[in-house]
Amino acid sequence: MPVLDSPDRSASPGSPGSSAVRSRGAALAVLSAGTLMIILDGTIVNVALPSIQRDLGFSQANLAWVVNAYLIAFAGLLLLSGRLGDLLGRRRVLVGGLAAFTLASFLCGIADSAGLLIAARFVQGAAGAMVSAVALGMVLALYPDPHGRARAMGIYSFTQSAGGVLGLLAGGILTQAINWHWIFFVNLPIGLAATVLSLRLLPDDRPAGAAGSHQAEPDRGLRGVDVSGAVLVTAALMLGVYTIVKTTDRGWTSGSTAGFGAAALVLLAAFLIRQARAAQPLMPLRIFRSRIVAGANAVQVLVIAGGFGFQFMTSLYLQHVLGYDPLEIGLSLAPTGVVIGVMSLGLSARLGARFGQRAVLLPSLVLFAGGFLLLARTPSGGHASYVADILPPIVLMGVAFGLTMPSLLTLGMAEAGPADSGLISGVFNTAQQIGGALGLATLASIAGTRTDHRLAAGRSATAALADGYHLAFVVAAGLLVAAALLAGVLLRTPAGRTAGDLTTAGEQDADGPAVSSSPGTRPAPGRSGRTARV
Incomplete structure (x- = not known):
């Protein structure tokens, strides 16, 4: 097994163990960069849609397919991609996904017709699913110890939490400074570098574990699918x-x-x-016997439904009610990304280790809901002040999201054994996409219906739009409260087991024996003298 898989946390700075830690850090950086590229492309296109429509002659109905093609392919192929990673080797699937995503980005950038752009976006979504489905499992393999894993989850979740906001900012800058083609061309150097560095830095993890078994076996290729x-x-x-x-x-x-x-x-x-x-x-149903796995995925659907509502509905509010242009929208939401970074990269791991991931998650969800309620109180006439009315709630939600996602990721993957980490990662990412699609459709429908009713009642267009978005913000707050209640009930450490067991070793099921990150051995809980809390 490569050195990446067995770190020595006590190594001195000049020792081989220290080199392993540095290698793991570089590998984590590559995985995070690749994931960030995928997440960025989920939102970077939104602010460029008017320019794309004008240049390629999209009808209003077909324009949505620039977004939908990516979303449908991404969500549809996550589970299959995760299992292929378990069977064929995660690095193999990751590198293939990065290469395909880079090629698809080039095709998107040179697209001169609506059909080519939609087809290339579908390929982007499929390739993005390959990367996202296995990247999280590779992070788990790189950091098997609870405390190192918590820090790694904070870094990795930052790419997911802040990526959407950064995409809006990058999309606005590139579209206005150059043209919409560059929102895709910017992926080329990132994708090429990530592909090459993945081959150099990430361990070749073949043979993968067998489907339905936690023991490694010779590579069976596609015969196991x-x-x-x-x-x-x-x-x-x-x-x-x-x-x-x-x-x-x-x-x-x-x-x-x-x-x-x-x-x-x-x-x-x-x-x-x-x-x-x-x-x-393809998906052994035994994984859902774990209350932690099932509960984390259920909470994930509700959290992402609200989180997508924040990015999408707040952008529309700034554009249609306050009259911001794409660059101003990106700059206005940039503080959210900064705060998410401070929370997920700096505080989440420390708070999780000290108080437990569940104790961090629950108040964070309540804070998230509070941010939506503050947004729902902004003036309806289009005269809201950014500093007084917009900045406080988006900073509050940045704090909440930056603490929520690392805790939820750590809990959701806590029981992933070596043979199933790709699968559980795929399930977790699929729950994200389903939550995002449900949240987007539900909140947009609620906002549109309220706006129509207000217009029929004689309200001005700006006031009617603001009322629609306000109702959507209230509903999103309700989703976050429901997520907090569900997390409080389901995300509890099973009696008689320590959090170290949950985080360090995967499990066969909710009550079965833990399986260590190395076949045939079981790490002793609390080996570092500290016990991580869940």
Whole structure:
């Protein structure tokens, strides 16, 4: 096993162990940079949509597919990508995803037609799924000790938490300073560097663990893939996300929404039946016997639904109510990214180690909800002051999000054993995408309906829009309160087990024996003299 997999935390500065720590840091930086590139492209395109529409002749209805193509491919392929990482080797899948994403970014940048741009965005989403599904599992392998893992999770989650806000800022700057093509061309040097450095710095983790087993075995390649399950879950997720994103046009009660939604549920049910019967399932259902894994994913859906609402609805409020241009929107939201960085990179690991991840998560969710309620109190007439009305809530939500995501990531991956880390990472990322799609569609629908009612009642366009966004902010606050309540009930350390067991070693199921990060050995809980809290 490469040196990256077995750090010596007590090594002196000049020792081989110290070199291993530095190598792990460089590997984490590469994984974080690759993930940041993927997250940025989920939002960087939003502020460039008017320019893209004008240059490529998109209709208003088709313009949404610049975003939807990426989202549908990303969400649909996460589970399959995660399992392929377990079976083929995570580095192999990661490098393939980075290379494909870089090529797709080039195609997006040179696109001279709507069809080419949408097709390239779909490839971007598929490649992004490959990277995101395995990157988190690789972070776990690099940092098996609880305290090092908590710090690594803070760095990694910063790329996820702040990436969306940074995407808005970068999109505004590049679109106005050069043109929209450069929001894609900027990925080329990042993607090429990440691909090359991944081959140099990341351990070749073949052979992967067998599906349904925690012991490493010789590389079985694609023979270990549950093809029927892969087809069913990919079709179910793609159709489900498509149904959700189209509700903004068709409504929740239309016949097409009901029909496509029912078809997605049928495919999902068929997938679950297949997984219960398959000898080598794509997603062993035993992982959901863990209350921590199931609870973290449920909380994740609600948190990301609200988090997407913050980025999307706040951007629209600044644009349509306060009249900000794309660059001003990015600059206005930039403090959120800074605060998220301070929290996730500086404080989250320390607070989690001292008080426990659950104790950090619960008040953070309440703070997050409070930020939305403050946004809901901004003036409705378009005369809000940025310093007095906008800056305080977005800073508060930056604090909350910067503490929430590292804690939630640590809890969600706490029971991931070596053979299942790619799978559980894929499930966790899939929950993110489903939450984002649900939150975006629900909050946009609520805001639009309230705006229409206010216009019909004789309110001015600006005031009606503000009222719609205010209601969406209140609903988003409710989602965060529900997430806090759910976390309080489900995310508890099982009796009789320490957090060190949960974080250091994966588990076969909620009550089964832990499996160490090295086959055949089990690290002693609290080996560093301290016990991490969950």
